[in-house]
Amino acid sequence: MVVAGGIVAGGLALTGCGSSDASGSSGSSAAELSVKAAYMPQPVTDSMAAGYLVIENKGGAADELTSVTSDLAQDVTVHETAGQAMKQVSALQVPAGGELVLRSGGSHLMFENLKRKPKEGETVSLRLNFIKSKAITVEMPVKSATYQPTTGH
Amino acid sequence: MHTNTKMTKNTKDARKSRQTYAVGALLVAAILGLSACGSEDASTTSVVEVSETGATKVSTVLDEPFAKPDLVLTDTEGKPYDLRKETKGKPTLIYFGYTNCPDVCPLTMNNIAVAKKEVSKKLPKSELANLRIVFVTTDPERDTPAELGKWLKGIDPEIVGLTGDFDKIQAGALELHISIAPPTKDENGKTVSEHGTQVIAFSPKTDAGYVLYDKSATVQDYEKDLPKLLKGAKP
Numbered sequence: 001m002v003v004a005g006g007i008v009a010g011g012l013a014l015t016g017c018g019s020s021d022a023s024g025s026s027g028s029s030a031a032e033l034s035v036k037a038a039y040m041p042q043p044v045t046d047s048m049a050a051g052y053l054v055i056e057n058k059g060g061a062a063d064e065l066t067s068v069t070s071d072l073a074q075d076v077t078v079h080e081t082a083g084q085a086m087k088q089v090s091a092l093q094v095p096a097g098g099e100l101v102l103r104s105g106g107s108h109l110m111f112e113n114l115k116r117k118p119k120e121g122e123t124v125s126l127r128l129n130f131i132k133s134k135a136i137t138v139e140m141p142v143k144s145a146t147y148q149p150t151t152g153h
Numbered sequence: 154m155h156t157n158t159k160m161t162k163n164t165k166d167a168r169k170s171r172q173t174y175a176v177g178a179l180l181v182a183a184i185l186g187l188s189a190c191g192s193e194d195a196s197t198t199s200v201v202e203v204s205e206t207g208a209t210k211v212s213t214v215l216d217e218p219f220a221k222p223d224l225v226l227t228d229t230e231g232k233p234y235d236l237r238k239e240t241k242g243k244p245t246l247i248y249f250g251y252t253n254c255p256d257v258c259p260l261t262m263n264n265i266a267v268a269k270k271e272v273s274k275k276l277p278k279s280e281l282a283n284l285r286i287v288f289v290t291t292d293p294e295r296d297t298p299a300e301l302g303k304w305l306k307g308i309d310p311e312i313v314g315l316t317g318d319f320d321k322i323q324a325g326a327l328e329l330h331i332s333i334a335p336p337t338k339d340e341n342g343k344t345v346s347e348h349g350t351q352v353i354a355f356s357p358k359t360d361a362g363y364v365l366y367d368k369s370a371t372v373q374d375y376e377k378d379l380p381k382l383l384k385g386a387k388p
């Protein structure tokens with residue numbers, strides 16, 4: 001059932017409740033989250049890996065990403081980059097009508113003490129937990145160690 | 154906006170640019186950083202580069218090249234490594250980072266390693282034989298020779314990994330205008346380390362550091378430039 005690159009919004013897909021993307025809801029008072037552009041660069045060793053994704057919020061209220069669980073590691077933390085150092089944070093905001101961008105060199109997910117060393121072509125399962133919205137399940141594809149999502153355009 | 158992430162810099166990056174670039178560029182970054190407040194996608198780092206090269210390039214050719222730092226550190230075998238002596242007359246790329254860095258450090262080193270591999274398909278072996286890629290740890294306490302060796306083996310075993318006294322490493326980095334704070338512990342007792350943001354290319358002709366690569370430099374950027382760097386030519 002796992003499709004590389006496939007991202008399932010857990011709450012929505014499983015229960016069918018909640019609002020759909022089609023409801024054109026920029027004025028909605030609740031956060032409406034979806035995840036895109038998730039990937040993990042193939043890590044160098046099994047001691048740690050980084051993960052990136054974009055959480056889009058079409059709703060009219062902000063939300064916060066508070067924690068992440070994964071089949072890859074028990075220890076998954078949310079980091080932001082301040083200057084040349086990264087730092088663990090307890091939550092990251094997903095602004096109303098905006099997006100939270102986790103990207104190389106910026107905020108990222110950090111996986112430590114991996115249960116296996118993920119290889120390019122595999123996927124890693126994640127569950128993103130928020131303060132208000134339902135948890136979102138993400139199948140994060142493992143890309144090459146040098147993968148960069150931007151093409152510079 | 155996600156299509157622009159490569160160019161997107163926030164004010165934290167601006168702060169970093171101010172730390173790591175030379176004074177002239179520093180002022181430019183500060184001034185433009187302020188004036189760019191309205192624009193989300195203002196690229197502060199590129200702004201700095203624009204002032205130096207006139208193009209939004211990931212590399213910067215220095216008007217005043219850096220002398221190679223006089224560093225004698227320990228390699229992954231635990232043997233002393235005299236940077237100047239070992240890399241004299243050889244095209245050399247130097248980067249300061251640490252192995253517990255999941256993000257920019259492995260990406261940077263992998264980019265160079267993959268570029269080297271690509272170039273090796275096109276150039277005779279002898280041309281690449283002299284290339285030295287040097288990774289200097291900014292977290293020597295955790296990055297022992299063995300740890301460094303293990304990590305680099307996962308990227309390219311030919312990369313030279315160096316560790317040693319932090320103060321020495323910090324001073325060497327500073328000569329290349331790379332400022333690195335010593336590792337500290339956060340509230341959770343986890344070590345927080347810093348990495349440099351640039352790769353510096355040293356010429357085999359002059360042994361001076363003459364090109365800076367930004368962290369946004371890709372495999373393709375290095376692949377394109379390596380043949381020139383091998384000769385000490387300007388990319």
Ligand SMILES: [Cu+2]
Binds near residue numbers: 079110
């Ligand atoms: Cu991190």
